[in-house]
Amino acid sequence: MFKGLGALGGLGDMSKMMKAAQEMQTKMAELQESLATTVVIGESGAGLVKARATAKGEVTGLDIDPSILVPTEKEVLEDLILAAIKDAQGRAATRSADEMRRLTEALGLPADMKLPF
Incomplete structure (x- = not known):
């Protein structure tokens, strides 16, 4: 009657997969919160202009x-401001990628695996 459902051992594997998926979801939510509060500083003009941003890239x-x-x-100042913002956003992207790589490795996933983020 239950031939199509497979062996009961397969249900244990499914349970492990569900638990692992829930753990990954929890850790990703924690990482999102951490990135939203982590501050990176970008600068230009040898530090004359500095931009603060979250690790999610929000200036x-x-x-x-x-x-x-x-x-x-005026034009020089505008260019320095833009450069500082781009530097901050670049640092944010790098920080976010580093944190994601650590998370995937901690979960036993390939380091280059792209997770929705």
Whole structure:
């Protein structure tokens, strides 16, 4: 009557898979929370402009050295701000990728496995 369901041992494997999937989901949620509160700093102009961002890439602040606030240098300042933001976002992406790689390795998955994130 239950021939199509396979051996009962297969149900144990399914249970292990479900438990592993739940564990991975929990760890990914924890990682998401951690990335949202981890701050990275990008900079340009030898530190004259700094951009703060979360490890998820959300820019949260700027710090501009007052010595470069010269009206005739407006374009230079704009370029430095953009460069600092791009640097912060690049550092955020690197941090996020490093944390994801650690998580996948801890779960016994291939390090280059792409998980939805």
